[in-house]
Amino acid sequence: MDHAADAHRTDLMTITRFVLNEQSKYPESRGDFSILLNHIVLGCKFVCSVVNKAGLAKIIGLAGETNVQGEEQKKLDVLSNEVFIKALVSSGRTCILVSEEDEEATFVEPSRRGRYCVVFDPLDGSSNIDCGVSIGTIFGIYMVKDDHEPTLDDVLQPGKNMLAAGYCMYGSSCTFVLSTGTGVNGFTLDPSLGEFILTHPDIKIPKKGKIYSVNEGNVRNWDGPTAKYVEKCKFPQDGSSAKSLRYIGSVLYEVFPMSFLMEQAGGQAFTGKQRALDLLPTKIHERSPIFLGSYDEVEEIKALYAAEEKKA
16 A cells, blocks of 8 residues: 555545445435445444543443453443443433443434344443553444334344444544445544545455464363363464464454454354355344354364364
8 A cells, every 4th residue: 555645645535525425326315324434434433532531531440230241340341341332322222222331222312213133332441541452343233124123132133134343442543343234344443534534445354364363271171172272373383383372361352243254254153153245143242152263264263163062
């Protein structure tokens, strides 16, 4: 990429322009989805600004409560959650909101209700902000049929039913990655313009990877196939080079949104038993193991699980 030339470009593809271009492909579209995405983007810009000033504003400490996953809530988590709830409700396009920070789903009042459900983690990994590590927001969007009053069942759908998913990562730069079901595109926030600019069009994952990422502190809890695959990454038997390990315990995954992005970019997502996007949740904060990665790497993991089943 020619960064010097990019600095002088005037025909910039902003995320708003990108979404409107996508909308124009659907003549029946009323623009509701574009409005919703704009409110999500606005929430991300706000959180990015807050994250950058967190130390100065003294909002890094603990808020004194725990979320539904048993994690102590940072002040930033609580603030970010409020920002996204208000941004999504004020869009007038949502009916149900599910946040990792709230035990119960939020049902939008009828006068401000739309036809979309949004599931999100407002600030994943905020415990790492003191270390200067990247943190981020993860979200997924479902549509509710117009013919009934919204219920929790409208959210308890397989991930394959999502209309869109994405994440925004707050680090040395602010990056917004989005898929609306036709590939994956990455945008970077230009602070001077206050706009997300398309910088990584049509992101693709290589068929095989050179890096593996895992929390080895949990090794004693791994099943056989997981342990075998990690061992193979470290000590390959086919003469190939060992894979490098990179691991940061933030912006890891919320199973459906990250699986959606992974498949759209040419990779796979597997739970150890099935395709992750086929999983049917029974409660809003259900947890699942997940393997996310290059297509061929996940095929290897599937083969290890199949071999384990044959033994049984």
